[in-house]
Amino acid sequence: MAEGAFAEAGADLELVGIHKRFPGFTAIEDLxxxxxxxxxxxxxxxxxxxxxxxxxxxAGLEQPTSGRILIGGxxxxxxxxxxxxxxxxxxxxxxxxxxxxxxxxxxGLRRRGxxxxxxxxxxxxxxxxxxxxxxxxxxxxxxxxxxxxALARAVVNRPALLLLDEPLGALDLKLRRQMQLxxxxxxxxxxxxxxxxxxxxxxALTMADTVAVMNKGKIEQMGAPEELYELPKTxxxxxxxxxxxxxxGPVVSSKGDSIIVxxxxxxxxxxxARAQRHTDEVTIGxxxxxxxxxxxxxxxxxxVNVLGPGRVTDVSFSGVSTQYQIAIPGLGLVTVFAQNxxxxxxxxxxxxxWVAWTVDHGFGLADEPEHAPKFAADTDTATIALQTRHELLxxxxxx
Amino acid sequence: MAFAAFGSSAAPVEQAPRRRSWVAVILLLPxxxxxxxxxLTPFISLILTSLQTPVEFxxxxxxxxxxxxxxxxxxxxEYWPHFLRAxxxxxxxxxxxxxxxxxxxxxxxxxxxxxxxxxxLMLTLVIAPFFISFLLRTxxxxxxxxxETPLVQGLKALSIIPSDGHLTGTAFSVIFGLTxxxxxxxxxxxxxxxxxxxxxxxxxxxxxxxxxxxxFWKVTVPxxxxxxxxxxxxTFIPASGDYINASASFLGSAQTQMVGNVIETNFLGxxxxxxxxxxxxxxxxxxxxxxxxxxxxxxxxDLL
Amino acid sequence: MKFSxxxxxxxxxxxxxxxxxxxxxxxxxxxxxxxxxxxxxxVQWAGxxxxxxxxxxxxxxxxxxxxxxxxxxxxxxxIATALGTLMALALARYRFRARSAIxxxxxxxxxxxxxxxxAGLAAQFLTAGVPKGMVTIxxxxxxxxxxxxxxxxxxxxxSLDPALExxxxxxxxxxxxxxxxxxxxxxxxxxxAAALLSFALSFxxxxxxxxxxxxxxxxxxxxxxxxxxGVPAEANVIASAVFLFALILVxxxxxxxxxxxxxxxxLS
Numbered sequence: 001m002a003e004g005a006f007a008e009a010g011a012d013l014e015l016v017g018i019h020k021r022f023p024g025f026t027a028i029e030d031l032x033x034x035x036x037x038x039x040x041x042x043x044x045x046x047x048x049x050x051x052x053x054x055x056x057x058x059a060g061l062e063q064p065t066s067g068r069i070l071i072g073g074x075x076x077x078x079x080x081x082x083x084x085x086x087x088x089x090x091x092x093x094x095x096x097x098x099x100x101x102x103x104x105x106x107x108g109l110r111r112r113g114x115x116x117x118x119x120x121x122x123x124x125x126x127x128x129x130x131x132x133x134x135x136x137x138x139x140x141x142x143x144x145x146x147x148x149x150a151l152a153r154a155v156v157n158r159p160a161l162l163l164l165d166e167p168l169g170a171l172d173l174k175l176r177r178q179m180q181l182x183x184x185x186x187x188x189x190x191x192x193x194x195x196x197x198x199x200x201x202x203x204a205l206t207m208a209d210t211v212a213v214m215n216k217g218k219i220e221q222m223g224a225p226e227e228l229y230e231l232p233k234t235x236x237x238x239x240x241x242x243x244x245x246x247x248x249g250p251v252v253s254s255k256g257d258s259i260i261v262x263x264x265x266x267x268x269x270x271x272x273a274r275a276q277r278h279t280d281e282v283t284i285g286x287x288x289x290x291x292x293x294x295x296x297x298x299x300x301x302x303x304v305n306v307l308g309p310g311r312v313t314d315v316s317f318s319g320v321s322t323q324y325q326i327a328i329p330g331l332g333l334v335t336v337f338a339q340n341x342x343x344x345x346x347x348x349x350x351x352x353x354w355v356a357w358t359v360d361h362g363f364g365l366a367d368e369p370e371h372a373p374k375f376a377a378d379t380d381t382a383t384i385a386l387q388t389r390h391e392l393l394x395x396x397x398x399x
Numbered sequence: 400m401a402f403a404a405f406g407s408s409a410a411p412v413e414q415a416p417r418r419r420s421w422v423a424v425i426l427l428l429p430x431x432x433x434x435x436x437x438x439l440t441p442f443i444s445l446i447l448t449s450l451q452t453p454v455e456f457x458x459x460x461x462x463x464x465x466x467x468x469x470x471x472x473x474x475x476x477e478y479w480p481h482f483l484r485a486x487x488x489x490x491x492x493x494x495x496x497x498x499x500x501x502x503x504x505x506x507x508x509x510x511x512x513x514x515x516x517x518x519x520l521m522l523t524l525v526i527a528p529f530f531i532s533f534l535l536r537t538x539x540x541x542x543x544x545x546x547e548t549p550l551v552q553g554l555k556a557l558s559i560i561p562s563d564g565h566l567t568g569t570a571f572s573v574i575f576g577l578t579x580x581x582x583x584x585x586x587x588x589x590x591x592x593x594x595x596x597x598x599x600x601x602x603x604x605x606x607x608x609x610x611x612x613x614x615f616w617k618v619t620v621p622x623x624x625x626x627x628x629x630x631x632x633x634t635f636i637p638a639s640g641d642y643i644n645a646s647a648s649f650l651g652s653a654q655t656q657m658v659g660n661v662i663e664t665n666f667l668g669x670x671x672x673x674x675x676x677x678x679x680x681x682x683x684x685x686x687x688x689x690x691x692x693x694x695x696x697x698x699x700x701d702l703l
Numbered sequence: 704m705k706f707s708x709x710x711x712x713x714x715x716x717x718x719x720x721x722x723x724x725x726x727x728x729x730x731x732x733x734x735x736x737x738x739x740x741x742x743x744x745x746v747q748w749a750g751x752x753x754x755x756x757x758x759x760x761x762x763x764x765x766x767x768x769x770x771x772x773x774x775x776x777x778x779x780x781x782i783a784t785a786l787g788t789l790m791a792l793a794l795a796r797y798r799f800r801a802r803s804a805i806x807x808x809x810x811x812x813x814x815x816x817x818x819x820x821x822a823g824l825a826a827q828f829l830t831a832g833v834p835k836g837m838v839t840i841x842x843x844x845x846x847x848x849x850x851x852x853x854x855x856x857x858x859x860x861x862s863l864d865p866a867l868e869x870x871x872x873x874x875x876x877x878x879x880x881x882x883x884x885x886x887x888x889x890x891x892x893x894x895x896a897a898a899l900l901s902f903a904l905s906f907x908x909x910x911x912x913x914x915x916x917x918x919x920x921x922x923x924x925x926x927x928x929x930x931x932x933g934v935p936a937e938a939n940v941i942a943s944a945v946f947l948f949a950l951i952l953v954x955x956x957x958x959x960x961x962x963x964x965x966x967x968x969x970l971s
Contacts, residue, residue, distance in 0.1 A: 061869050081872045082881075094870035098888045107884075108874035140966075157874065423797035427805065430790035430849065433782075437846045438812055441823030448826045499720060506717040515964075519957045523950070524721045530949035531728050532942045533907050534926040538934060539727035539734075542746050582724060632814070640816020643909065648930040659818040659910075666822055666914065676826055679819040690814060 011072030011085070011160035011193060012037050013058065018067035020053050020217075027053040029217040031067070035161075035210075040187050040194045042208030044201060046240070050217040051197045055163050058195065060084045072160055082111075087154035088163040093146045095138035101125070101149050102134035108157040124156035125149075127186065144175045151183070155190060164196040168203060180206050201241045205229065213237050233276055233366045235283060244285040245334050246365070251279055258359065264330035268305045268362070275364025283365040289337040290361040293324060294354040295347055305362065307331060308354030312347050322346075326353050449676035460670030470677045478661050478678060485657040486685070488570070489639035492577035493585075496634050497627065499578070500585040504626070505619075507586075508593030525586050537576055537649045541567055544575075544650070568652030576644035581637065585630040592626030593619075628697050636686055658682055728946065735939035745936040755936040759944075762937035768925035769941050775837070775921060776905040779844035784898045786845075787852025788890070794853065795860035812850045820847060821914030828915065835917030843915045844908060848901035855900060859893025903949070 013035040020028040028050045035041045043051040056062040058069060060081030069077045076084050087108065095104050102121050109117035125131040128148035138146055147167055154162055164183075168176045184207050187194050198204050204211045205225040212222040213236070221228060221237045229241050238244035249263040258271045259278050270284050286305075292298075298306055310328030317340075324336040324347070334355055338346060347353055449470055451462035475482075507525070511518040528536060544551065544566040554560050566572055600622065604614035620627075642659030645651035651660075658678060666675035738752035739745045741761070760766035790809070794802065812820065824843050828835055867889065871881035909923035916924055926938055 059869075059873055061872070081869075082875050082877055086873070088870070088873045090866045090870055092864065092866050094864065094866035096867060096870070096885055096889075107871075107876070111875035111877075111880060153874070420797050420799050423793040423799055426789040426793035430786040430853075431805065431808075433786055433846070433849065434808055434812075437824060437827070437842055438808075438820075441820075441827040444827040444830050445819075445823040448830070502713060503717050503720045506713050510713060516961060519961065521717070521721065523953050523957065524724065526953075527728060527946070527950065528724055529903060529907070531731060531946040532923060532926060532938075534909060534923055534930065535731050535934070535938065535942045536727040538926070538930060539730040542734075543726070543730060545746070579724075579727075582720075636814055636816060640818040641910075642818060648927075659816070662818050662822055663913070666825065672826060672829065675822055679822045682816060683819045686814070686816065 012070075013161050013193060013195065014068075014070040014073075015054070015058075016068045016070065018054070018057065018069070019065045020050070020057060020062065021065045026217055028057075028064075031217070031219065033212065033219065033222075035193060035195060037072075037193050038191055039209045040184065040196065040207060042196045042198060042204035042211045043214055044198055044204040044211050044240075045214035046199055049214045051199075051214050052165060054214070055088070055165055055195065055197045058161070059086055059088050059163055085160040086163060087157050087159040087161075088165060089147075089150045089154050089167045091165045091167065091169055093138070093150040093167075095146055095149055095153070097138055099137075100134065101130065101136050101138065101141070104138065104149060105134075105153045105156050107153065112157070120156055121152075124152040127155065127189070128152045128182075143171050144179060147171060147179060148182075151186065155186070155192070159192065161193045161195060164194060164198075166198055167196075168198075168200075176203070183207060205241070213240060215240075229287075231274055231363050232285070235285075235365055235367050238285050238363075238365065243288050243335060245288060245291070246283050246285040247331060248281060248283045250281050251277075254278060259364070261364075263307070264328075266307055268307075269303075269359045270362040270364050271360060274360075274362065276366035277364060283367055284362055285365065286357050286362050288323070288335040289321070290357050291334070291336040291355045292357065293326075293336050293338055293346060294356060295351060297354055298356050303359045304356050305359060306354055306356045307334065309352045310334065310354075312349050312351045312353050315347070315349055324353070326355060328355075445676045445679055448672050449680050451673045451676075460672070462672060467673070470673045471681065474674050474677045475681070478658065481656055481658045481661050482681070482685075484570075484645075484655065485639045485659065485682070486689075488574050488577060488645070488655075488657060489635050489641075491574045492581060492638045493631050493635045495574070495578040496582050496585040497631060500582055500589055500630065504586045504589035504593050508590045509596060509598065512594075522587075522590065525583050525590075528580075528583055533580065534643060534649075537580065537643055540572075540576055540579065541650055544572055567650055568647070568655065570655055572650040573645045573655045573657075576650040577638045577641060580641075580644065581634040584633040584637070588629035588633060589623065589626040592623045596622055624697060628694065632690060632693070636690070639686060640682060731939050732943045732946070735936055735943045737936050737939075739936050745934055745939065755940045759937050759940045762935040764920060764925060765922075765935065765937045765941060768920045768922045771837075771919060772906055772922040775840050775844060776902045779841050779848060779905045780898050780901040782841070782845035783848035783852050783901050784894060787849050787897065787901075788856050788894055790849075791853045791856035791860055795857045809850045809853050812847055813854075817847070817908075817910040818914075821911040824911070825914040835915050837919050839915040839917065840912055840919060840921065843911045844905040847908070847911060848904055851900055851904065852897040855897035856890065856893050859890050859896075863889055906945075 013033070015031055015033040018028055018031040018033075019026070031050075031054065033054075043054060045051045053062060057064050060076070060079065064077065067077075068075055071085060095101075096107065099107070102118065102125070105121035105124055106117040109120055114120065122131055122134065125134050128151055130145060130148055130152065133141060133145065138149065141149065150167065167183075168179050171179060180203060196204070196208060205228075208225060210222065211225055211228055213220045213228065215236050221233045228237060232238035232241065232244065235244075235246060238246065247261075247263045247268070249261045249268075251259050252262045252267065253260045254272065257273065258269050259275055259282075261268050261270060261282055261284055263284075268284065272278060275282065275284070294306075294308070297309065298304070300306070307328055308326075310326040310331075312324055313327045313333070314323075314325035316323050319340075321337045321339050324338065326334045326336065328334055336355055447464060448462070450464070450466050450468065451470075452465040452467045454461040454463050503525070507518055507521045511521060542548075546565055546567075551560070551566050554566070555562050555564070560566065596619065600618050601614055604618045605611070609617060639657075640659050642657055642663055643649055645655045645657040645660055647653060651657075662675045662678045662682070665671040665678065734745055734748075735755060736751050736753065737745055737748055738750040738754065739747070740749070755761075790805075794805065821843065824839070824846070825835070828839055833839060863886070867885055868881055871885040872878075876884060907923060908921075909927060912921050912924060913927070920928070922938075922941065926934055929935065929938065
């Protein structure tokens with residue numbers, strides 16, 4: 001591995017009070033973000049949540065309406081994209097079709113007048129194990145190979161910050177998993193700061209040190225992958241990263257280190273440390289795989305919450321686990337993932353069932369309960385471009 | 400190709416606009432200046448010339464600026480049959496070119512899809528006439544339709560044409576020539592739309608109990624409308640202004656002269672510039688009117 | 704399997720239609736070998752000869768006319784391609800108020816019958832007192848080629864992935880470098896196609912030239928003038944040679960793109 005050429009450490013990225021408005025909607029609303037040098041940071045969210053706009057702002061391909069962008073402590077808000085120490089792996093790779101793989105990789109080095117661009121390009125191609133294809137044109141490579149060339153083309157410039165715009169989106173599932181691991185290992189080798197934008201929760205959780213979940217132009221929650229999954233703070237995060245069973249009810253008492261919530265007449269206990277709010281109406285949740293399915297009423301025990309009885313309305317087999325839907329009167333549907341430890345379902349549709357979970361697995365959300373969890377309208381990059389166009393047209397009309 | 404001119408090319412990708420529109424101005428300026436100088440002002444010249452009056456006691460071809468609107472009445476009075484012929488012949492040629500081209504374009508664009516090489520070969524043959532002089536092509540037909548050829552002799556023997564009749568110099572030969580010369584202009588836009596026709600629509604049509612003929616009229620034809628509109632315009636406009644086919648040295652005779660012929664004669668032969676200019680202005684106005692109505696009626700405004 | 708007429712009707716018809724299109728070409732080609740009397744009409748078949756191909760310039764004026772057409776075509780193409788490419792870039796990349804008006808202005812020359820374009824320009828030159836000749840022919844040709852260039856190049860610009868230029872900027876390319884290293888090379892096939900189209904249009908134009916040529920004889924003017932008394936076989940030779948050249952050009956480019964497609968298909 002040619003670590004010598006790429007040993008330079010990444011730089012901090014700091015976004016301060018960023019706003020980005022397009023006419024008709026606000027793509028980013030008051031975003032503050034700090035990404036420490038050398039980390040692998042993922043910006044995760046559904047289409048139109050503002051994550052791609054954030055990336056384009058950092059790359060200098062869009063200008064923020066207000067706010068500052070700092071890289072390594074230096075304000076680059078007004079620095080043109082071709083002068084920023086930032087490189088991007090584009091969603092479509094954007095490999096130059098009229099150049100060989102080698103020339104693609106050497107492009108940035110040549111523009112900056114760095115000595116021995118071809119030698120360095122070969123080194124970078126060796127890093128992604130594609131040096132033997134350096135004479136080919138991009139169109140002669142497979143999707144995964146193109147993705148690696150795009151990565152080499154960005155990494156070879158030793159940018160302070162590497163931006164990845166859904167770089168695995170165009171690959172099939174198997175290749176994607178493989179590339180995730182490769183990308184992660186290259187990042188570790190190179191020691192750059194990676195900012196990775198994706199809508200795939202699994203991708204973000206596997207690769208990143210820190211994940212920020214974005215929704216409607218705001219960061220909902222940020223943290224290590226396990227933390228985000230085990231302790232979501234909002235309904236959006238709870239449902240975007242995997243599934244959750246959510247229940248709403250008033251806090252009736254709090255005893256020591258936990259609160260008791262009244263869920264349709266049943267007292268449910270949640271550790272205070274895992275609940276964001278301790279008074280009034282709260283929404284609490286538990287992951288489906290944390291639930292135990294019982295066909296007989298389980299005995300009351302300390303440290304266990306029980307709901308039921310309900311009726312099994314659906315059983316669907318999905319390989320490693322089986323998903324059960326249980327309709328509990330007053331609560332609606334509860335989802336349970338059960339590992340397939342035995343052949344066939346434990347219970348059948350129509351059976352009576354209870355669900356139980358260890359108190360420590362529950363969590364309490366910060367949302368005001370009337371805020372029903374909702375996904376933002378699907379707004380993709382093309383729509384943003386169209387919006388920009390309308391904005392300009394409006395501007396021209398005014399002029 | 401040029402045939403995208405009337406809008407049958409793929410829809411352009413919506414792109415984010417850039418702000419520095421002064422760059423656009425610089426890019427556009429030379430071309431716009433050229434168009435202003437050599438396209439717009441000639442139109443004004445044409446209109447001005449059409450209103451000129453002869454210089455008193457002047458030579459042939461000497462005119463002075465006036466506002467002689469009678470020029471228009473005069474040319475219409477004198478040349479209305481030429482206008483009728485021009486639009487009549489052009490209409491007939493457009494119709495025949497469409498009828499001849501549609502099955503051909505359908506075969507190349509839909510049926511031949513499985514064989515890209517055959518498709519490419521057939522397309523090359525369709526545009527092949529472009530590679531050889533328009534005038535020589537037309538002269539070739541003149542020779543092939545000459546009185547002594549076996550074709551004409553045969554037709555005479557069958558009494559399809561009278562024994563003292565001719566094939567050249569007739570309305571038939573002029574329309575034939577126009578049709579032949581503009582078939583590629585018709586076939587290519589038709590091919591472009593038919594090539595992109597999703598055959599699943601046809602399958603859906605037959606799945607929904609439509610007979611092949613019904614599917615054709617209710618599905619294929621409406622879907623290929625953009626190609627039909629561009630093809631007919633690309634044929635009709637140049638055909639109505641053409642004067643090669645109708646000229647006596649080619650496929651026409653004095654009885655088949657179209658408006659293009661009289662514009663040429665007045666301008667280059669008689670040096671009667673106002674008459675030629677008035678004829679041109681009327682021709683242009685009528686064509687714009689026809690095109691405007693046609694495009695609106697066929698619901699394909701976005702083509703322009 | 705039963706032979707079905709319906710299944711074969713369309714291919715058969717298509718073959719006949721193509722043969723119909725090729726008849727005058729074949730005629731022109733065959734009569735380029737006609738041993739017609741020197742300088743005389745080329746209508747009667749007078750035996751086979753290679754003479755006309757070998758001594759093509761023997762017929763008076765035909766080679767001069769051919770050279771004139773080439774010169775006019777090249778210069779007009781250069782002008783139209785340069786102006787048209789710039790306009791296409793502006794129209795495809797920028798939004799401004801006059802955009803639709805300019806598009807209409809570019810559409811109009813294509814919707815104007817050639818006779819009107821020719822007469823208009825001739826009237827203009829007459830009014831301005833410009834003597835007709837080589838320059839006026841070139842001006843006229845560049846004018847009608849311009850719109851076709853804009854349409855062809857614009858389609859190419861529009862199909863260009865904007866991410867490619869963004870990638871260029873991201874990789875430290877200044878605006879000028881991005882244009883010359885990325886945008887221009889990617890547009891080049893479209894520009895070349897536009898130039899070829901432009902040359903073909905110019906080379907075969909008769910009507911507009913006729914109004915603006917003065918005494919200059921292009922190849923179509925030569926044929927037209929000769930048509931009254933009979934076109935010599937040498938004109939057929941030139942037309943056939945041009946035809947073969949263009950045909951080879953098209954076939955080679957199509958075969959090479961087919962081969963490229965095949966290579967790519969094998970890879971994936």
